[in-house]
Amino acid sequence: EAxxxxxxxxxxxxxxxxxxxxCNPISGHATLYWYQQIxxxxxxxxxxxxxxxxxxxxxxxxxxxxxERLKGVDSTLKIQPAKLEDSAVYLCASSLVGRSYFGPGTxxxxx
Amino acid sequence: xxxxxxxxxxxxxxxxxxxxxxxxxxxxGNEYVYWYRQIHSQGPQYIIHGLKNNExxxxxxxxxxxxxxxxxxxxxxxxxxxxxxxxxxVSVGGATNKLIFGTGTLLAVQP
Numbered sequence: 001e002a003x004x005x006x007x008x009x010x011x012x013x014x015x016x017x018x019x020x021x022x023c024n025p026i027s028g029h030a031t032l033y034w035y036q037q038i039x040x041x042x043x044x045x046x047x048x049x050x051x052x053x054x055x056x057x058x059x060x061x062x063x064x065x066x067x068e069r070l071k072g073v074d075s076t077l078k079i080q081p082a083k084l085e086d087s088a089v090y091l092c093a094s095s096l097v098g099r100s101y102f103g104p105g106t107x108x109x110x111x
Numbered sequence: 112x113x114x115x116x117x118x119x120x121x122x123x124x125x126x127x128x129x130x131x132x133x134x135x136x137x138x139x140g141n142e143y144v145y146w147y148r149q150i151h152s153q154g155p156q157y158i159i160h161g162l163k164n165n166e167x168x169x170x171x172x173x174x175x176x177x178x179x180x181x182x183x184x185x186x187x188x189x190x191x192x193x194x195x196x197x198x199x200x201v202s203v204g205g206a207t208n209k210l211i212f213g214t215g216t217l218l219a220v221q222p
Contacts, residue, residue, distance in 0.1 A: 004154075031207055042198060042212030043155065050207055091154050098143070098204035102154030 004103035018080035025094030035091040120217040129186040133199030136180040143204045148195040
């Protein structure tokens with residue numbers, strides 16, 4: 001089966017600019033997650049969707065981050081405006097019956 | 112969610128068994144023990160999970176103590192490709208499973 005797809009794989013932007021990441025989960029997976037992984041740390045959950053509804057966004061910095069999942073399939077995560085501390089790998093995952101499958105991630109560098 | 116404690120790093124000789132410990136003394140009765148690993152520059156990969164019985168699959172074995180307060184992941188014949196960060200996570204599982212990652216154990220398999 002095809003895995004979780006993410007794009008772009010790499011992105012470099014200047015602080016105060018905006019950026020968007022895209023994720024296509026595994027077909028049929030109702031649950032979708034976005035994680036932020038800062039260098040040297042484990043992934044941190046930002047937001048969890050069940051179909052196109054938000055289950056948990058308690059760790060999402062809502063003043064600058066937003067996410068949506070249209071039609072319960074693809075998802076986008078946006079940062080506007082970006083800060084230096086947003087430099088990280090952004091991982092998307094989808095889940096079926098408790099087992100999560102991760103995409104390769106998008107490495108964001110904010111200069 | 113219950114927290115886990117893992118050693119920061121471990122070494123293992125190629126071809127030998129790698130035994131990775133995890134303490135989860137505050138685990139609840141309905142929480143599973145999950146193991147994921149993350150090879151450099153890749154997204155985390157599911158390895159195995161269990162509730163109270165020992166589990167084995169093509170990748171590894173999971174040994175959970177009778178009181179469920181600790182577990183051990185066993186890679187029976189470690190190879191250089193098993194060098195990765197290994198995460199032990201406790202979670203209720205199910206369709207909306209939420210994984211809270213710690214810092215994991217960096218396993219270095221030595222030739």
